[in-house]
Amino acid sequence: MDVDGGHDVEFSQGTQRFLDWFCALPGATFHKDISIVDLRDGNAGRGIVATADIPADTTLFTIPRQSILCTATSPLTTLLPSLFASPNPNADGSSNDGSEVTTQDPWTTLILILIYEHLRGPLSPWAPYLSILPTAFNTPMFWGPSDLAELQASALVAKIGQADADAMIRTNILSVIQARQDVFFPPTTSAYTGAAKPSDEQLLQLAHRVGSAIMAYAFDLEKDEDEEEDDSDEEDEGEDGWKEDTKTGFKGMMGMVPMADMLNADAEFNAHINHGEATLVATSLRPIKAGDEVLNYYGPLSSGELLRRYGYVTEKHTRYDVVELPWVLVQESINKRFKVSLNKEEDWAWVNKVFKEMVEEEGDAEVEDSFVLERASEEPDAEGRLTGEVVFTALPQELEAQVKAYLKAVKKWNGGKGLAAEALADKDTRKEIYLDSVVSALRDRESQYATTLEDDQELLATLDGRPSGRREMAVWVRRGEKKLLREGQAWVERKLAELKGKADDGRRGGGGGGDGPSAKRQRN
Numbered sequence: 001m002d003v004d005g006g007h008d009v010e011f012s013q014g015t016q017r018f019l020d021w022f023c024a025l026p027g028a029t030f031h032k033d034i035s036i037v038d039l040r041d042g043n044a045g046r047g048i049v050a051t052a053d054i055p056a057d058t059t060l061f062t063i064p065r066q067s068i069l070c071t072a073t074s075p076l077t078t079l080l081p082s083l084f085a086s087p088n089p090n091a092d093g094s095s096n097d098g099s100e101v102t103t104q105d106p107w108t109t110l111i112l113i114l115i116y117e118h119l120r121g122p123l124s125p126w127a128p129y130l131s132i133l134p135t136a137f138n139t140p141m142f143w144g145p146s147d148l149a150e151l152q153a154s155a156l157v158a159k160i161g162q163a164d165a166d167a168m169i170r171t172n173i174l175s176v177i178q179a180r181q182d183v184f185f186p187p188t189t190s191a192y193t194g195a196a197k198p199s200d201e202q203l204l205q206l207a208h209r210v211g212s213a214i215m216a217y218a219f220d221l222e223k224d225e226d227e228e229e230d231d232s233d234e235e236d237e238g239e240d241g242w243k244e245d246t247k248t249g250f251k252g253m254m255g256m257v258p259m260a261d262m263l264n265a266d267a268e269f270n271a272h273i274n275h276g277e278a279t280l281v282a283t284s285l286r287p288i289k290a291g292d293e294v295l296n297y298y299g300p301l302s303s304g305e306l307l308r309r310y311g312y313v314t315e316k317h318t319r320y321d322v323v324e325l326p327w328v329l330v331q332e333s334i335n336k337r338f339k340v341s342l343n344k345e346e347d348w349a350w351v352n353k354v355f356k357e358m359v360e361e362e363g364d365a366e367v368e369d370s371f372v373l374e375r376a377s378e379e380p381d382a383e384g385r386l387t388g389e390v391v392f393t394a395l396p397q398e399l400e401a402q403v404k405a406y407l408k409a410v411k412k413w414n415g416g417k418g419l420a421a422e423a424l425a426d427k428d429t430r431k432e433i434y435l436d437s438v439v440s441a442l443r444d445r446e447s448q449y450a451t452t453l454e455d456d457q458e459l460l461a462t463l464d465g466r467p468s469g470r471r472e473m474a475v476w477v478r479r480g481e482k483k484l485l486r487e488g489q490a491w492v493e494r495k496l497a498e499l500k501g502k503a504d505d506g507r508r509g510g511g512g513g514g515d516g517p518s519a520k521r522q523r524n
């Protein structure tokens with residue numbers, strides 16, 4: 001991450017200014033045995049390391065809630081009250097409490113709050129903090145076409161949303177700023193800073209930058225661990241499950257939390273931010289050795305998600321890798337099995353109609369467009385350590401259910417008569433068709449990528465540690481997806497072999513499925 005263009009003095013002065021500012025905040029603490037360091041050599045920006053051995057359960061730093069930049073502390077709440085009005089209007093457009101109705105959500109509101117503070121420049125109380133936030137990002141949102149192309153067939157490409165972000169900024173951000181220039185560009189600020197009013201294009205770029213900073217830095221502030229623990233008498237970690245420290249879908253109140261966001265993170269971590277009533281407190285989860293980095297947890301994110309939100313990847317996060325299997329590939333594979341009987345377009349149109357109705361009848365469900373494959377893995381333990389093996393243990397249950405429904409619809413075709421229906425009457429044949437269709441869909445999915453797993457392994461073979469360049473990170477993501485596709489194929493093939501073994505034992509030469517009746521039936 002390019003934080004300041006590589007000027008060491010400026011970088012360390014920025015760090016020092018921020019630390020001095022933070023330590024002067026009423027109620028803030030910063031442990032004497034930790035330090036903010038320059039990790040740009042490892043492409044990790046700033047981070048916090050232990051400068052002496054630190055025991056478990058040590059308070060590393062304390063952040064007063066008053067210093068968090070959010071709706072509770074921003075002057076915009078009073079300057080633009082309508083911005084913070086209820087987002088849930090009644091049918092007539094009014095809100096329940098009589099206030100004006102806003103189209104903003106916590107995400108866009110925080111963008112406006114940050115832009116407002118940014119435009120105030122040195123007049124902002126958060127200036128020493130804002131000045132060390134990055135101005136450039138490695139997230140795919142900022143990649144050009146050639147880097148994006150390296151993601152190949154990854155489902156990540158569709159999630160980047162460059163165009164959506166642009167549209168959202170124009171509608172929800174620029175319009176507000178333009179309508180309230182008196183608030184965003186008051187004469188007092190320009191007189192003080194001497195800065196010219198930014199153009200619309202500059203504002204758009206600023207909003208993108210701020211949006212990405214929120215994505216990688218903001219915290220979800222609505223979770224109240226104390227209350228949760230009081231209510232449930234359960235810890236917020238270990239068996240009860242870790243809650244990552246950053247936003248979880250931008251639904252609750254979000255805020256920028258100075259110092260908490262100086263912590264880098266990994267899937268294995270040694271610190272946690274506890275959300276208290278008046279403060280947020282960073283605590284060591286286990287002893288941290290002198291020289292070790294203090295690491296937070298962003299959640300069980302796949303390499304693709306980590307790259308999309310935070311612009312980096314790590315070896316430890318690969319255990320959470322996922323790959324999407326589009327339903328259409330499974331469906332096409334099933335259709336091929338029955339192409340002799342159902343050989344007209346209208347046959348399949350009929351099957352699809354019945355299939356859709358059947359799925360919808362079952363608990364308001366909809367036909368799924370794609371299924372996410374992942375490995376089974378344990379959560380980090382109460383000390384932030386990863387334990388246990390990560391293995392592919394099952395296909396998504398929803399995929400099996402959807403194939404079952406689809407095969408039922410095929411079976412119903414032609415009034416439930418004919419070879420297709422006959423083949424599908426047998427439970428093991430249905431299972432074999434399911435597994436066989438999935439395995440060929442997985443192969444087809446793999447062939448959607450322009451390079452093979454072996455090609456990618458070779459590209460990454462010379463890597464020492466984790467990649468940091470865009471192209472290598474893209475290769476890392478697609479390689480992870482291909483690995484999972486291979487593991488999925490191997491797992492399904494094993495299941496198929498078991499099934500065939502069972503069929504061979506029970507009824508020599510049985511199974512087969514598809515249009516033709518089973519060998520057993522043919523012999524009969």
Ligand SMILES: C[S@@+](CC[C@H](N)C(=O)[O-])C[C@H]1O[C@@H](n2cnc3c(N)ncnc32)[C@H](O)[C@@H]1O
Nearest residue numbers: 001044045046216217261262263264265310312
């Ligand atoms: C909340 S900030 C952490 C502080 C940040 N390093 C800085 O200099 O401001 C999150 C960003 O830090 C970087 N980061 C966090 N953890 C990292 C890691 N384990 N390796 C590399 N970069 C990391 C990523 O750029 C990420 O978007």
